[in-house]
Amino acid sequence: MKAHIRVRDLTMTYGDKLIQQNLSFDVNHNDIFIIMGGSGCGKSTLLKHMIGLYQPSEGEIFVDDNSLWHVAAQQRQQMMQHFGVSYQAGALVSSLTLLENVGMPLELYTKLLPKEVEELARLKLSMVGLAGFGDYYPSEISGGMLKRAALARAIALDPDILFFDEPSAGLDPISARLLDDLILELSASMKATIVIVTHELASIFAIGTNSVFLDVDTKTMLTTGNPNELLKSCDDERVQLFLRRGEVRKGDVANV
Amino acid sequence: MAEEVVTFHRQSKNTLRVLIKGDWNISFGLQNPSRFLAHLKSNPETSHVELNASQLGRWDSSLVSYVVALNALVREHQLALNLSQLPEGIVRLVALAEAVPERVGVAKRGIKPDLVETVGQYAINLYSQFMAFVTFFGEAILSIGRMFKGKAVFRRQDFGIFLQDAGPASLGIVTIISVLMGMILAFVGAVQLEKFGASIYVASLVGLAMAREMAAMMTAIIMSGRTGAAYAAQLGSMQVNEEVDALKTMGVSPVDFLVLPRMLALVLMMPLLTVYANLMGILGGALVSITMLDLTWSMYIEQMIATVPLKHFLIGLFKSLIFGILVALSGCYMGMNSGRSASAVGQATTNAVVLGIVLIIVFDSIVTIVTTVLGV
Numbered sequence: 001m002k003a004h005i006r007v008r009d010l011t012m013t014y015g016d017k018l019i020q021q022n023l024s025f026d027v028n029h030n031d032i033f034i035i036m037g038g039s040g041c042g043k044s045t046l047l048k049h050m051i052g053l054y055q056p057s058e059g060e061i062f063v064d065d066n067s068l069w070h071v072a073a074q075q076r077q078q079m080m081q082h083f084g085v086s087y088q089a090g091a092l093v094s095s096l097t098l099l100e101n102v103g104m105p106l107e108l109y110t111k112l113l114p115k116e117v118e119e120l121a122r123l124k125l126s127m128v129g130l131a132g133f134g135d136y137y138p139s140e141i142s143g144g145m146l147k148r149a150a151l152a153r154a155i156a157l158d159p160d161i162l163f164f165d166e167p168s169a170g171l172d173p174i175s176a177r178l179l180d181d182l183i184l185e186l187s188a189s190m191k192a193t194i195v196i197v198t199h200e201l202a203s204i205f206a207i208g209t210n211s212v213f214l215d216v217d218t219k220t221m222l223t224t225g226n227p228n229e230l231l232k233s234c235d236d237e238r239v240q241l242f243l244r245r246g247e248v249r250k251g252d253v254a255n256v
Numbered sequence: 257m258a259e260e261v262v263t264f265h266r267q268s269k270n271t272l273r274v275l276i277k278g279d280w281n282i283s284f285g286l287q288n289p290s291r292f293l294a295h296l297k298s299n300p301e302t303s304h305v306e307l308n309a310s311q312l313g314r315w316d317s318s319l320v321s322y323v324v325a326l327n328a329l330v331r332e333h334q335l336a337l338n339l340s341q342l343p344e345g346i347v348r349l350v351a352l353a354e355a356v357p358e359r360v361g362v363a364k365r366g367i368k369p370d371l372v373e374t375v376g377q378y379a380i381n382l383y384s385q386f387m388a389f390v391t392f393f394g395e396a397i398l399s400i401g402r403m404f405k406g407k408a409v410f411r412r413q414d415f416g417i418f419l420q421d422a423g424p425a426s427l428g429i430v431t432i433i434s435v436l437m438g439m440i441l442a443f444v445g446a447v448q449l450e451k452f453g454a455s456i457y458v459a460s461l462v463g464l465a466m467a468r469e470m471a472a473m474m475t476a477i478i479m480s481g482r483t484g485a486a487y488a489a490q491l492g493s494m495q496v497n498e499e500v501d502a503l504k505t506m507g508v509s510p511v512d513f514l515v516l517p518r519m520l521a522l523v524l525m526m527p528l529l530t531v532y533a534n535l536m537g538i539l540g541g542a543l544v545s546i547t548m549l550d551l552t553w554s555m556y557i558e559q560m561i562a563t564v565p566l567k568h569f570l571i572g573l574f575k576s577l578i579f580g581i582l583v584a585l586s587g588c589y590m591g592m593n594s595g596r597s598a599s600a601v602g603q604a605t606t607n608a609v610v611l612g613i614v615l616i617i618v619f620d621s622i623v624t625i626v627t628t629v630l631g632v
Contacts, residue, residue, distance in 0.1 A: 094598050094599050094600075095598075106282070110282050110283050111283065111285075112282065113285070116285060116286040119286060120282065120286070120317060120321055123321050123324060123353055124317070126354070126356070127349065129356035130356075131356060131358040132359060132362040133363075134363075135364040136364070138597070139596060139597045157282075158282065158317050182352075185348060185352055186349075186352075188345070188348065189345035189346070189352070191345065
């Protein structure tokens with residue numbers, strides 16, 4: 001089967017400042033794809049290129065063989081409707097209730113009646129464990145609930161691809177684990193492809209089926225593949241160091 | 257939809273078979289479980305319900321929503337539901353949606369308060385807001401006290417930036433408004449006074465109005481919309497970013513560090529801007545007088561000096577000083593008491609400008625009444 005998202009020779013810059021260059025990797029259908037790397041290496045920037053927010057300075061991104069950037073803005077907008085995105089801090093609209101937040105994409109992009117929108121929004125909220133919180137405002141709920149509400153909004157339109165920017169950052173280990181389980185459950189039952197930016201090692205090994213590793217010094221990717229296999233067989237010291245939380249591999253101690 | 261996506265078949269006397277088929281997409285709309293309910297009602301012996309999806313095409317949340325609704329009805333009627341013939345994904349999503357039931361007492365109840373309660377709540381809010389503002393005012397005065405003792409902590413560079421922003425950076429808008437204000441006053445005066453052949457008194461009118469009222473008030477209103485709003489937005493976003501909390505934990509008084517330099521800057525700059533606004537207003541009046549009324553520069557100026565005593569100018573200057581305090585206080589108060597969201601910061605900014613302008617006009621009226629009674 002052909003890859004769901006293909007990134008080819010991608011170079012990302014902010015003005016004159018180079019963030020990452022020569023990124024080429026594939027995200028397969030139903031992958032849980034992890035974008036990892038140290039702080040400040042451009043993980044979130046890469047995500048924002050993949051969801052169509054930032055334009056690459058060079059290279060291409062294909063979704064289902066369609067270029068994301070070499071098309072008219074309107075077509076890109078249509079492609080973006082099949083993406084669900086959950087941002088780092090939730091990014092829920094603060095003047096709307098949770099129900100209205102989750103219902104907004106449904107109102108915008110479907111012809112459902114207001115009653116049906118509400119019913120679906122309630123369903124999505126109950127899927128993320130927030131049944132009954134529909135009338136709350138984002139400022140009235142905790143950080144963990146905020147992240148789950150953001151997830152509910154991301155899955156409102158049954159997207160083909162779900163993007164997460166640090167979903168478990170700032171959550172306690174149990175909430176983080178529950179959120180991981182939820183993501184796994186959704187990906188398995190909705191048959192969606194999932195792309196996650198994270199540096200939580202527990203999550204990376206627990207749910208990741210594919211990954212790309214960005215390096216902050218060389219400003220390019222070091223490797224791509226299943227994180228569990230990278231841990232076993234990747235020869236790059238920097239990747240090993242990251243995946244082992246800075247501890248050196250046992251076999252290497254003798255060489256040091 | 258031309259084709260039915262749900263049909264009902266009676267397997268045996270007590271088993272109802274629900275056949276789900278075709279494509280399900282939220283863009284087709286949601287299915288209503290009322291037909292299912294009607295089937296249940298028409299056959300009270302039904303004890304088992306079986307869902308079958310052997311002819312199901314593509315599906316999404318609209319199907320999950322339907323199954324969840326059926327499930328709720330089945331539970332309500334205490335029947336047995338068999339989901340085993342559905343695709344695994346649907347069963348798992350339904351289980352997910354029902355995994356965490358709504359906790360009791362979580363949902364907000366929409367009780368509408370009656371009139372008495374609404375009025376009472378409003379009064380209580382108003383009172384507590386008034387007390388909070390008075391407290392804030394008190395804190396600001398204490399902070400000024402600390403400044404004179406040399407104990408207030410704030411950065412000199414910040415103060416410089418605020419001075420620059422409240423002073424020179426505001427000159428452009430003050431110039432435009434004041435010149436136009438002077439021209440308007442002269443126009444209005446000219447139309448009336450020309451009828452009596454008393455056009456020379458336009459100079460007195462413009463001089464008196466600008467010096468005593470308009471220069472100070474217009475400058476204060478401009479500064480309320482420009483600088484007062486900016487203060488509220490700055491402090492409000494600092495509140496959102498927990499910067500104010502961080503200052504407190506470092507042992508720095510937020511009032512000293514954030515409010516004091518802003519207030520000082522505005523109090524220092526407001527009278528200077530008012531003097532400048534006076535000049536510009538008089539200039540505007542002169543432009544109209546010279547071009548429309550055939551007065552000369554010297555006539556205009558001499559008439560003004562002769563008929564507008566300096567005390568009016570001093571009253572205006574005194575008011576501008578107080579206006580500076582009021583604008584800074586309302587901006588900083590609203591910012592410091594802002595809620596922690598984007599809309600709350602917007603609300604704080606709006607409130608700062610509204611409160612600022614109200615305070616300016618109220619104080620101005622008080623001064624006018626007092627000076628009239630005292631005959632100043």
